[in-house]
Amino acid sequence: MAVLVTGGAGFTGSHVCIELLKRGYEVIIVDNFLTSTAQTLTHIREQSGHDFKLYAMDLEHEDMVARIFKENEIEGVIHFAGIKSTGDYKRKPITYYHTNLTSTLMLCKVMSKYNTKKMVFSSSEGFYGDNGAGTTLYGTAKTMIERILKEVYLEDPEWGIKIMRYLNNEENIYTKQDIKVEEMCSMYIKAFEEIEAGSFDTYEISLANKQISTTKIVDYAGYGVENI
Numbered sequence: 001m002a003v004l005v006t007g008g009a010g011f012t013g014s015h016v017c018i019e020l021l022k023r024g025y026e027v028i029i030v031d032n033f034l035t036s037t038a039q040t041l042t043h044i045r046e047q048s049g050h051d052f053k054l055y056a057m058d059l060e061h062e063d064m065v066a067r068i069f070k071e072n073e074i075e076g077v078i079h080f081a082g083i084k085s086t087g088d089y090k091r092k093p094i095t096y097y098h099t100n101l102t103s104t105l106m107l108c109k110v111m112s113k114y115n116t117k118k119m120v121f122s123s124s125e126g127f128y129g130d131n132g133a134g135t136t137l138y139g140t141a142k143t144m145i146e147r148i149l150k151e152v153y154l155e156d157p158e159w160g161i162k163i164m165r166y167l168n169n170e171e172n173i174y175t176k177q178d179i180k181v182e183e184m185c186s187m188y189i190k191a192f193e194e195i196e197a198g199s200f201d202t203y204e205i206s207l208a209n210k211q212i213s214t215t216k217i218v219d220y221a222g223y224g225v226e227n228i
């Protein structure tokens, strides 16, 4: 059984892949290289000492996504794929939302069809808005995706979903040199390993006193969803 990592060639995704491979997991990466390069793949191989399967493609087309699930036995998905920076997209909300939301919707559709109902989603502090300065496209997309995932779970409680909201509050744990990245990866993997069918949980990953911690929190995203 393999773990499918979407956006696995990106910064966080690639580190999580290295850690998964080191721990003996079979890894499949799907990435369209929108904000990453194939060089990262070499880095993953070198750092982990293991190989993995790659699907270089978008997640927008059902038949293409389905091919991944047809060709492999997938235990679950760690979902990083998406556009993070909103800079170039401020005047292109349709493109921005399309890229971030369609991939998630398609993934859920195909996962459901192939009865692979286990997902960790990489969310963000953007969920909470931008320090009172309004919500960014990024934050809004993350909020929408969290909500979609909550509703997917409510409609079919066989799903097991964990939302990981990465907080950048006290110190920047998200720098490319920071050794804390490894700990962050461990948290994603632990979250994946502990998913149970029939659960939907939201966590905040934060750093305080140079210690990374993951805290289970009250699920604001799910509030009121049942009443729709």
Ligand SMILES: O=c1ccn([C@@H]2O[C@H](COP(=O)(O)OP(=O)(O)O[C@H]3O[C@H](CO)[C@H](O)[C@H](O)[C@H]3O)[C@@H](O)[C@H]2O)c(=O)[nH]1
Residues within 6 Å of the ligand: 006, 007, 008, 009, 010, 011, 012, 013, 030, 031, 032, 033, 034, 035, 036, 057, 058, 059, 080, 081, 082, 083, 084, 099, 100, 103, 122, 123, 124, 166
């Ligand atoms: O439609 C798309 C859009 C992007 N990507 C890929 O997704 C990856 C995203 O990686 P980045 O390095 O741009 O992003 P980060 O790893 O830094 O960020 C990740 O972790 C963050 C935690 O704050 C956010 O959750 C963010 O959405 C998530 O991608 C890239 O390889 C990009 O090519 C796809 O495969 N398909």
